[in-house]
Amino acid sequence: MSQSPQSPSKESDAFHHVGVEVDHVTIQFGSNKIVTDVSFAVKPGEIFVLMGASGAGKSVLLRAIVGLIETSAGKILIDGMDAANPETHRKIRSALVFQSGALFNSLSVYDNLAFYPREHRLMSEKQIREKVMDTLKILSLEQAAEKHPSELSGGMKKRVAIARALVMEPQLLLYDEPTSELDPIMAATISEIIAALRDQYSVTSIVVSHDRELAYSVADRVAILHKGDLRTVESPESIQKNQDPVVKEFLNPEINLASPRFRKIQQS
Ligand SMILES: Nc1ncnc2c1ncn2[C@@H]1O[C@H](COP(=O)(O)OP(=O)(O)O)[C@@H](O)[C@H]1O
Ligand SMILES: [Mg+2]
Numbered sequence: 001m002s003q004s005p006q007s008p009s010k011e012s013d014a015f016h017h018v019g020v021e022v023d024h025v026t027i028q029f030g031s032n033k034i035v036t037d038v039s040f041a042v043k044p045g046e047i048f049v050l051m052g053a054s055g056a057g058k059s060v061l062l063r064a065i066v067g068l069i070e071t072s073a074g075k076i077l078i079d080g081m082d083a084a085n086p087e088t089h090r091k092i093r094s095a096l097v098f099q100s101g102a103l104f105n106s107l108s109v110y111d112n113l114a115f116y117p118r119e120h121r122l123m124s125e126k127q128i129r130e131k132v133m134d135t136l137k138i139l140s141l142e143q144a145a146e147k148h149p150s151e152l153s154g155g156m157k158k159r160v161a162i163a164r165a166l167v168m169e170p171q172l173l174l175y176d177e178p179t180s181e182l183d184p185i186m187a188a189t190i191s192e193i194i195a196a197l198r199d200q201y202s203v204t205s206i207v208v209s210h211d212r213e214l215a216y217s218v219a220d221r222v223a224i225l226h227k228g229d230l231r232t233v234e235s236p237e238s239i240q241k242n243q244d245p246v247v248k249e250f251l252n253p254e255i256n257l258a259s260p261r262f263r264k265i266q267q268s
Contacts, residue, residue, distance in 0.1 A: 017044035017202050018079040018092055018171045020065060025074035027060055034060050036228040037074070045202045047194065049215040049236075052225035053250065058208040059099070061225070062174050065206065066096050078172065094172035095165035099180060101157045103149040109136070109160050110145040113167050131167060139163045139193065155186035162193060173197065175207045179214055187211060191218050212251060216240070224250060 020042040027035040035057040042048040052058050063069040065076055067083050076083035078092050103112050113132040117123050123131065136142050139159045149157060158178055165173060175194065179187035191211075195218040198205050209215065215222045216236045223233040226246050232239065242248065 016079075016171065018204050019044045020083075020172065020204065020206065021075075021077040021080075022061070022065070023075045023077065025061075025064065025071045025076060027057070027064055027069065028072045033072075034228050035064075035225075038225070038228070038230045039074075040223055040230060040233050042204060042206055043220075044204055045198065046220040047198050047205045047207065047218050049207045049209055049219035049222045050225060051208075051210055051212075051215060051222060051250065053210070056225045057228045058225055059176055062096060062176055062206065062208055066094055066174060068096075092172060093168055093170045094174065095168045095170040097158075097161045097165045097173070097175045097178060099176040101149070101161035103157065103160060103164070105149050108146050108148055109141065109152075109163075112149070112160060113164050116164070116168055135163050135167050138166065155182050155189070158182065158186075158190055159193070162190075162197075166197065169201075170203055173203045173205050175205070175209075177209055178207065179209060179211045184213070187213065188217075190214075194218055226250070 022038055022040050022042075025035060025038050026033060038061070040048075050058055050061070060069060064071055065078070065083055067086065067089050070084055078088055078094065081088040081091065083089075104115065107115065110132055113135060114128050117128050117131065133142065133145070136145055139162060141156065141159055141163060144152060144156060144160070149160065152160065162175070162178070178194065179190050182190065191214045194205060194207060194214075197203055207214065207219070219236050221233055222236050222239050224231045224239075224247055231244060231246055232242060234242070239247065240251065242251075
Protein backbone atom coordinates (compact mmCIF):
# COMPACT_ATOMS: atom_id res chain seq x y z
CA MET A 1 0.00 0.00 0.00
CA SER A 2 2.92 2.34 0.37
CA GLN A 3 3.11 2.22 -3.42
CA SER A 4 -0.23 3.92 -3.89
CA PRO A 5 0.06 7.24 -5.74
CA GLN A 6 -2.00 9.04 -3.12
CA SER A 7 0.46 8.06 -0.43
CA PRO A 8 0.92 10.80 2.18
CA SER A 9 4.63 10.26 1.75
CA LYS A 10 4.94 12.00 -1.62
CA GLU A 11 8.22 13.69 -0.80
CA SER A 12 9.83 11.03 1.30
CA ASP A 13 10.88 7.56 0.31
CA ALA A 14 7.88 5.35 0.98
CA PHE A 15 10.17 2.43 1.72
CA HIS A 16 12.37 4.31 4.11
CA HIS A 17 12.56 2.27 7.30
CA VAL A 18 13.08 4.04 10.57
CA GLY A 19 14.84 3.04 13.75
CA VAL A 20 14.25 4.33 17.27
CA GLU A 21 16.92 5.07 19.83
CA VAL A 22 16.06 5.49 23.47
CA ASP A 23 19.16 6.94 25.03
CA HIS A 24 19.50 7.17 28.83
CA VAL A 25 15.90 8.27 29.21
CA THR A 26 14.44 9.25 32.55
CA ILE A 27 10.83 10.37 32.82
CA GLN A 28 9.42 11.77 36.02
CA PHE A 29 6.23 13.48 37.07
CA GLY A 30 7.07 15.89 39.86
CA SER A 31 9.51 13.99 42.02
CA ASN A 32 8.06 10.64 40.98
CA LYS A 33 10.49 8.82 38.70
CA ILE A 34 8.53 6.53 36.37
CA VAL A 35 11.28 5.55 33.90
CA THR A 36 14.88 5.52 35.10
CA ASP A 37 17.86 5.84 32.77
CA VAL A 38 16.53 3.47 30.13
CA SER A 39 18.44 2.81 26.91
CA PHE A 40 17.63 0.56 23.98
CA ALA A 41 17.55 0.74 20.21
CA VAL A 42 14.80 -0.55 17.96
CA LYS A 43 16.14 -1.55 14.56
CA PRO A 44 14.39 -0.51 11.35
CA GLY A 45 11.72 -3.04 10.43
CA GLU A 46 11.94 -4.97 13.66
CA ILE A 47 9.16 -6.03 16.03
CA PHE A 48 10.25 -4.96 19.48
CA VAL A 49 8.06 -6.17 22.33
CA LEU A 50 8.24 -4.24 25.58
CA MET A 51 6.91 -6.25 28.50
CA GLY A 52 6.50 -5.48 32.16
CA ALA A 53 4.03 -5.53 35.03
CA SER A 54 1.23 -3.03 35.36
CA GLY A 55 2.54 0.39 36.31
CA ALA A 56 6.09 -0.35 35.10
CA GLY A 57 6.10 2.73 32.86
CA LYS A 58 5.44 1.08 29.49
CA SER A 59 2.66 3.38 28.28
CA VAL A 60 4.58 6.42 29.49
CA LEU A 61 7.57 5.33 27.42
CA LEU A 62 5.39 4.79 24.32
CA ARG A 63 3.90 8.25 24.70
CA ALA A 64 7.36 9.75 24.97
CA ILE A 65 8.40 8.03 21.73
CA VAL A 66 5.50 9.61 19.82
CA GLY A 67 6.24 12.96 21.42
CA LEU A 68 3.18 13.19 23.70
CA ILE A 69 5.33 13.29 26.85
CA GLU A 70 8.68 14.98 27.36
CA THR A 71 11.63 13.14 28.82
CA SER A 72 13.15 14.56 32.00
CA ALA A 73 16.64 13.42 30.99
CA GLY A 74 18.15 11.63 28.02
CA LYS A 75 16.97 11.57 24.44
CA ILE A 76 14.71 9.65 22.13
CA LEU A 77 15.68 9.68 18.48
CA ILE A 78 13.47 8.56 15.62
CA ASP A 79 15.48 8.01 12.48
CA GLY A 80 18.15 10.10 14.18
CA MET A 81 15.78 13.01 14.91
CA ASP A 82 14.63 14.23 18.31
CA ALA A 83 11.22 12.72 19.20
CA ALA A 84 10.45 15.78 21.35
CA ASN A 85 10.60 18.03 18.27
CA PRO A 86 7.22 18.27 16.47
CA GLU A 87 9.12 18.66 13.19
CA THR A 88 10.28 15.03 13.54
CA HIS A 89 6.66 13.86 13.54
CA ARG A 90 5.96 15.83 10.40
CA LYS A 91 8.78 14.01 8.65
CA ILE A 92 8.19 10.52 10.05
CA ARG A 93 4.74 9.02 10.07
CA SER A 94 4.22 7.24 13.35
CA ALA A 95 0.96 5.93 14.72
CA LEU A 96 0.07 4.81 18.22
CA VAL A 97 -2.66 2.22 18.65
CA PHE A 98 -4.03 3.12 22.07
CA GLN A 99 -4.97 0.40 24.51
CA SER A 100 -8.52 1.72 24.72
CA GLY A 101 -8.65 2.01 20.92
CA ALA A 102 -9.55 5.69 21.37
CA LEU A 103 -12.12 5.38 18.58
CA PHE A 104 -14.63 8.14 17.99
CA ASN A 105 -17.84 6.58 19.27
CA SER A 106 -20.12 8.92 17.37
CA LEU A 107 -18.51 8.03 14.04
CA SER A 108 -18.90 4.90 11.94
CA VAL A 109 -15.90 2.63 11.46
CA TYR A 110 -15.56 4.07 7.96
CA ASP A 111 -15.50 7.65 9.23
CA ASN A 112 -13.07 6.72 12.01
CA LEU A 113 -10.64 5.54 9.34
CA ALA A 114 -11.33 8.49 7.03
CA PHE A 115 -10.80 11.01 9.83
CA TYR A 116 -7.05 11.43 9.52
CA PRO A 117 -6.80 11.76 5.71
CA ARG A 118 -9.77 14.17 5.70
CA GLU A 119 -8.33 16.26 8.53
CA HIS A 120 -5.00 16.54 6.74
CA ARG A 121 -6.58 16.95 3.29
CA LEU A 122 -4.34 14.24 1.95
CA MET A 123 -6.66 12.80 -0.67
CA SER A 124 -9.94 13.27 -2.49
CA GLU A 125 -13.05 11.58 -1.05
CA LYS A 126 -12.81 9.01 -3.85
CA GLN A 127 -9.21 8.20 -2.96
CA ILE A 128 -10.12 8.07 0.72
CA ARG A 129 -12.89 5.59 -0.06
CA GLU A 130 -10.45 3.33 -1.88
CA LYS A 131 -7.85 3.59 0.85
CA VAL A 132 -10.30 3.00 3.71
CA MET A 133 -11.98 0.03 2.03
CA ASP A 134 -8.59 -1.50 1.15
CA THR A 135 -7.45 -1.12 4.74
CA LEU A 136 -10.67 -2.57 6.15
CA LYS A 137 -10.16 -5.54 3.83
CA ILE A 138 -6.64 -6.14 5.12
CA LEU A 139 -8.11 -6.52 8.60
CA SER A 140 -11.23 -8.45 7.50
CA LEU A 141 -13.48 -5.60 8.56
CA GLU A 142 -15.33 -4.79 5.30
CA GLN A 143 -18.63 -5.81 6.87
CA ALA A 144 -18.11 -3.41 9.76
CA ALA A 145 -17.65 -0.22 7.71
CA GLU A 146 -21.02 1.31 8.56
CA LYS A 147 -21.15 0.07 12.14
CA HIS A 148 -20.43 2.23 15.16
CA PRO A 149 -17.78 1.21 17.72
CA SER A 150 -20.47 0.37 20.31
CA GLU A 151 -21.76 -2.36 17.99
CA LEU A 152 -18.39 -4.12 17.77
CA SER A 153 -16.81 -6.93 19.77
CA GLY A 154 -13.58 -6.29 21.68
CA GLY A 155 -11.51 -8.01 19.01
CA MET A 156 -13.11 -5.99 16.21
CA LYS A 157 -12.50 -2.74 18.09
CA LYS A 158 -8.84 -3.61 18.42
CA ARG A 159 -8.71 -4.34 14.69
CA VAL A 160 -10.44 -1.05 13.86
CA ALA A 161 -7.90 0.80 16.01
CA ILE A 162 -5.09 -0.91 14.09
CA ALA A 163 -6.82 -0.16 10.76
CA ARG A 164 -7.14 3.48 11.66
CA ALA A 165 -3.41 3.65 12.38
CA LEU A 166 -2.63 1.79 9.16
CA VAL A 167 -4.50 4.33 7.02
CA MET A 168 -1.74 6.77 7.94
CA GLU A 169 0.77 4.46 6.22
CA PRO A 170 3.01 4.61 9.26
CA GLN A 171 6.72 3.94 9.12
CA LEU A 172 6.63 3.41 12.86
CA LEU A 173 3.69 1.64 14.48
CA LEU A 174 3.31 1.49 18.25
CA TYR A 175 0.78 -0.77 19.91
CA ASP A 176 -0.27 -0.41 23.54
CA GLU A 177 -1.57 -3.76 24.86
CA PRO A 178 -3.10 -4.85 21.54
CA THR A 179 -4.28 -8.20 22.91
CA SER A 180 -5.46 -7.23 26.37
CA GLU A 181 -9.02 -8.25 27.19
CA LEU A 182 -9.17 -10.60 24.21
CA ASP A 183 -9.76 -14.33 24.24
CA PRO A 184 -6.70 -16.45 23.26
CA ILE A 185 -7.87 -17.04 19.70
CA MET A 186 -8.49 -13.38 18.96
CA ALA A 187 -5.21 -12.51 20.70
CA ALA A 188 -3.40 -14.92 18.38
CA THR A 189 -5.12 -13.31 15.38
CA ILE A 190 -3.93 -9.87 16.47
CA SER A 191 -0.39 -11.25 16.89
CA GLU A 192 -0.57 -12.60 13.34
CA ILE A 193 -1.77 -9.23 12.06
CA ILE A 194 1.13 -7.45 13.76
CA ALA A 195 3.58 -9.87 12.13
CA ALA A 196 1.88 -9.64 8.71
CA LEU A 197 1.91 -5.83 8.72
CA ARG A 198 5.59 -5.80 9.51
CA ASP A 199 6.34 -8.43 6.87
CA GLN A 200 4.35 -6.67 4.14
CA TYR A 201 5.14 -3.04 4.87
CA SER A 202 8.36 -3.34 6.89
CA VAL A 203 6.86 -1.01 9.43
CA THR A 204 9.04 -0.74 12.51
CA SER A 205 6.83 -2.00 15.34
CA ILE A 206 7.01 -1.44 19.07
CA VAL A 207 4.50 -3.52 20.99
CA VAL A 208 3.78 -2.98 24.65
CA SER A 209 2.22 -6.09 26.08
CA HIS A 210 2.29 -8.63 28.84
CA ASP A 211 1.12 -11.35 26.50
CA ARG A 212 3.89 -13.97 26.50
CA GLU A 213 2.37 -15.84 23.54
CA LEU A 214 2.55 -12.65 21.49
CA ALA A 215 6.14 -11.97 22.52
CA TYR A 216 7.31 -15.51 21.80
CA SER A 217 5.50 -15.74 18.47
CA VAL A 218 6.18 -12.38 16.81
CA ALA A 219 8.97 -10.50 18.58
CA ASP A 220 12.41 -10.12 17.10
CA ARG A 221 13.50 -8.91 20.51
CA VAL A 222 11.86 -8.66 23.87
CA ALA A 223 12.58 -6.10 26.58
CA ILE A 224 11.42 -6.21 30.16
CA LEU A 225 10.76 -3.04 32.07
CA HIS A 226 10.56 -3.50 35.82
CA LYS A 227 9.63 -0.52 37.99
CA GLY A 228 10.99 1.89 35.42
CA ASP A 229 14.20 -0.08 34.99
CA LEU A 230 15.14 -2.00 31.84
CA ARG A 231 16.11 -5.50 33.01
CA THR A 232 16.94 -7.10 29.67
CA VAL A 233 16.64 -6.89 25.89
CA GLU A 234 17.09 -10.17 24.04
CA SER A 235 15.59 -12.66 21.61
CA PRO A 236 12.41 -14.52 22.58
CA GLU A 237 14.42 -17.76 22.60
CA SER A 238 17.11 -16.56 24.94
CA ILE A 239 14.84 -14.63 27.30
CA GLN A 240 13.09 -17.87 28.20
CA LYS A 241 16.42 -19.09 29.61
CA ASN A 242 17.20 -15.85 31.44
CA GLN A 243 18.15 -16.54 35.07
CA ASP A 244 17.42 -13.06 36.45
CA PRO A 245 14.85 -13.77 39.19
CA VAL A 246 12.81 -10.71 38.15
CA VAL A 247 12.67 -11.86 34.52
CA LYS A 248 11.91 -15.46 35.53
CA GLU A 249 9.15 -14.42 37.88
CA PHE A 250 7.61 -12.18 35.26
CA LEU A 251 7.64 -14.78 32.49
CA ASN A 252 6.72 -17.77 34.66
CA PRO A 253 4.96 -16.50 37.73
CA GLU A 254 4.75 -19.18 40.35
CA ILE A 255 1.80 -19.26 42.63
CA ASN A 256 3.34 -20.28 45.88
CA LEU A 257 0.57 -21.51 48.14
CA ALA A 258 2.91 -21.41 51.13
CA SER A 259 3.84 -17.76 50.66
CA PRO A 260 2.76 -15.36 53.41
CA ARG A 261 0.97 -13.27 50.80
CA PHE A 262 -1.22 -16.17 49.74
CA ARG A 263 -1.92 -17.25 53.30
CA LYS A 264 -3.13 -13.77 54.12
CA ILE A 265 -5.61 -13.95 51.25
CA GLN A 266 -6.86 -17.34 52.42
CA GLN A 267 -7.48 -16.04 55.92
CA SER A 268 -9.28 -12.89 54.84
N1 LIG B 1 0.59 12.04 33.13
C1 LIG B 1 0.96 11.43 34.27
N2 LIG B 1 1.16 12.14 35.40
C2 LIG B 1 1.54 11.54 36.54
N3 LIG B 1 1.76 10.22 36.67
C3 LIG B 1 1.58 9.45 35.58
C4 LIG B 1 1.16 10.02 34.33
N4 LIG B 1 1.07 9.01 33.41
C5 LIG B 1 1.39 7.88 34.08
N5 LIG B 1 1.69 8.13 35.36
C6 LIG B 1 2.13 7.14 36.35
O1 LIG B 1 3.24 6.44 35.82
C7 LIG B 1 3.24 5.08 36.25
C8 LIG B 1 3.44 4.16 35.07
O2 LIG B 1 2.32 4.25 34.24
P1 LIG B 1 2.18 3.49 32.86
O3 LIG B 1 3.30 3.84 31.96
O4 LIG B 1 0.81 3.80 32.36
O5 LIG B 1 2.29 1.97 33.31
P2 LIG B 1 2.15 0.67 32.40
O6 LIG B 1 3.48 0.00 32.42
O7 LIG B 1 1.12 -0.17 33.09
O8 LIG B 1 1.70 1.09 31.03
C9 LIG B 1 1.92 4.86 36.97
O9 LIG B 1 2.20 4.88 38.36
C10 LIG B 1 1.09 6.05 36.56
O10 LIG B 1 0.20 6.42 37.58
MG1 LIG C 1 -0.06 0.80 30.05
